[in-house]
Amino acid sequence: MPILDLVDQIYPLPKSAKAAFAEIIHYRVLEKGDFVLKQGQVCHNLVFVEKGTLRSFYFKEAKDVTVSFSMMGEFSTSMYSFVSRKPSYESIEAIENCYLAYISHHDLFNKIEQHPSLERLYRMILEQYYILLEEQMIFSKFKSAKERYVELLAGKPKLIQVATVGQIASYLDMSIETLSRVRHGLL
Amino acid sequence: MPILDLVDQIYPLPKSAKAAFAEIIHYRVLEKGDFVLKQGQVCHNLVFVEKGTLRSFYFKEAKDVTVSFSMMGEFSTSMYSFVSRKPSYESIEAIENCYLAYISHHDLFNKIEQHPSLERLYRMILEQYYILLEEQMIFSKFKSAKERYVELLAGKPKLIQVATVGQIASYLDMSIETLSRVRHGLL
DNA sequence: AAATAAATTTGATAAAAATCAAAAAAACTC
DNA sequence: GAGTTTTTTTGATTTTTATCAAATTTATTT
Numbered sequence: 001m002p003i004l005d006l007v008d009q010i011y012p013l014p015k016s017a018k019a020a021f022a023e024i025i026h027y028r029v030l031e032k033g034d035f036v037l038k039q040g041q042v043c044h045n046l047v048f049v050e051k052g053t054l055r056s057f058y059f060k061e062a063k064d065v066t067v068s069f070s071m072m073g074e075f076s077t078s079m080y081s082f083v084s085r086k087p088s089y090e091s092i093e094a095i096e097n098c099y100l101a102y103i104s105h106h107d108l109f110n111k112i113e114q115h116p117s118l119e120r121l122y123r124m125i126l127e128q129y130y131i132l133l134e135e136q137m138i139f140s141k142f143k144s145a146k147e148r149y150v151e152l153l154a155g156k157p158k159l160i161q162v163a164t165v166g167q168i169a170s171y172l173d174m175s176i177e178t179l180s181r182v183r184h185g186l187l
Numbered sequence: 188m189p190i191l192d193l194v195d196q197i198y199p200l201p202k203s204a205k206a207a208f209a210e211i212i213h214y215r216v217l218e219k220g221d222f223v224l225k226q227g228q229v230c231h232n233l234v235f236v237e238k239g240t241l242r243s244f245y246f247k248e249a250k251d252v253t254v255s256f257s258m259m260g261e262f263s264t265s266m267y268s269f270v271s272r273k274p275s276y277e278s279i280e281a282i283e284n285c286y287l288a289y290i291s292h293h294d295l296f297n298k299i300e301q302h303p304s305l306e307r308l309y310r311m312i313l314e315q316y317y318i319l320l321e322e323q324m325i326f327s328k329f330k331s332a333k334e335r336y337v338e339l340l341a342g343k344p345k346l347i348q349v350a351t352v353g354q355i356a357s358y359l360d361m362s363i364e365t366l367s368r369v370r371h372g373l374l
Numbered sequence: 375a376a377a378t379a380a381a382t383t384t385g386a387t388a389a390a391a392a393t394c395a396a397a398a399a400a401a402c403t404c
Numbered sequence: 405g406a407g408t409t410t411t412t413t414t415g416a417t418t419t420t421t422a423t424c425a426a427a428t429t430t431a432t433t434t
Contacts, residue, residue, distance in 0.1 A: 058325065058329075060329055065328065065329070067324070067325070067328070079314075079317055079318060079321060080318050080321060080322075083314040083315075083317075083318060084318070089325075116303040116306070119303070119306055119307060119310060120306060122310065123306060123309065123310040123313065126310065126313045126314060126317060127266070127270040127313060128270075129317065130266055130270070130313060130316065130317050130320070131266060131267050131270060131271070133317070133320055133321065133324065134266060134267055134320065135267075136324075137254070137320065137323075137324050138245065138254070138276075140328075141252065141254070141327075141360065142245075142247055142252070144420085145420080145421070164381080165381075165382065166381090173328065174421070174422090175421070175422055175423075176381090176382075176383095177382090177383080177384085177421090177422075177423080177424095178420090178421060178422075180382065180383055180384085181383085181384085181421095183383095184383080184384095331390085332390080332391070351411085352411075352412070353411090361391070361392090362391070362392055362393075363411090363412080363413095364391090364392075364393080364412090364413080364414085365390090365391055365392075367412060367413055367414085368391095368413085368414085370413095371413080371414095
């Protein structure tokens with residue numbers, strides 16, 4: 001899904017603002033295994049997934065813990081780092097080949113000066129991003145291991161094909177073995 | 188803490204915008220037990236806690252589950268409802284007597300038309316609010332029952348005095364009994 | 375394709391925390 | 405302040421899920 005289509009959906013910009021926004025988008029192709037962001041770097045971009053899948057993860061005692069998957073039509077960034085301009089605690093990698101759209105912090109705020117409607121767009125993106133995280137939090141708080149898996153399957157069925165068992169398990173907050181059992185109806 | 192002080196800290200508004208913002212703030216005193224928002228209502232306000240404590244909670248099988256506590260200097264709202272203008276799934280109640288500042292959705296967006304800097308302020312409040320939620324999510328994902336309690340104690344020590352054991356336990360995702368044991372060093 | 379390596383599943387056991395039940399403590403009520 | 409109710413603590417048991425170890429399947433290399 002092209003980023004400009006989503007923008008039209010979220011907040012249809014005036015013509016000139018849309019043109020200004022289009023100017024600052026940088027498109028990139030990432031291969032499976034490439035990184036959008038590495039822990040310790042400042043996250044300079046809001047990244048939009050036009051195609052493919054990104055995975056955000058932290059480190060906990062030398063093991064990586066997935067905190068989110070971003071698929072076609074979704075944004076991905078280390079919001080903490082993007083907003084605070086401080087080094088990120090999380091990394092973001094491509095787990096399939098991706099077409100991505102990058103909007104850099106610098107360019108965005110530059111253009112916002114001339115086009116206040118871009119601030120509105122950004123604000124609305126934030127709102128959506130927030131609601132998504134909230135939903136995810138409630139979801140993880142209220143559901144059992146099996147329910148979490150079933151919901152993921154319903155919400156992002158394609159993920160099962162592209163993420164490893166270990167990545168999905170840590171995202172769902174369970175061990176690989178438990179995930180395996182849940183998948184085979186043993187739990 | 189007065190809301191205007193926090194606003195100065197987050198994003199110092201131009202004089203006229205600040206005056207416009209001050210105009211739309213409504214102050215309210217709530218008594219312990221009063222509700223800011225009840226499940227099923229649309230959340231029309233961004234609420235700022237000048238003094239006291241608010242608790243947000245959901246219902247899960249007839250039992251209430253606390254999702255956040257908001258204390259002096261913090262905002263509280265059902266972001267989902269405030270943004271989407273749809274009925275809230277969560278309720279918000281005062282667990283102590285409170286001084287609150289209300290900013291209604293209607294007034295805010297009205298004033299934003301004349302003062303774009305208010306949109307920037309609101310955008311920055313969203314950013315902060317997001318980062319807070321993210322922090323909380325990581326926190327709950329990476330820590331054991333005891334660690335979660337210890338961190339809460341460190342971060343919001345006063346909460347232990349004003350919230351009931353049941354409210355704290357559900358917030359920390361553990362049973363009342365487990366919390367009791369954690370508190371007495373038995374776990 | 376055989377050999378090796380890696381990922382996944384299965385089984386057995388252990389640990390963490392929930393649940394159930396009762397006792398103790400604290401907070402109200404009369 | 406004695407009695408009643410509610411909250412909190414403590415103990416025993418069960419459930420859920422993690423951990424450990426081995427077996428099986430799948431993928432990769434030669």
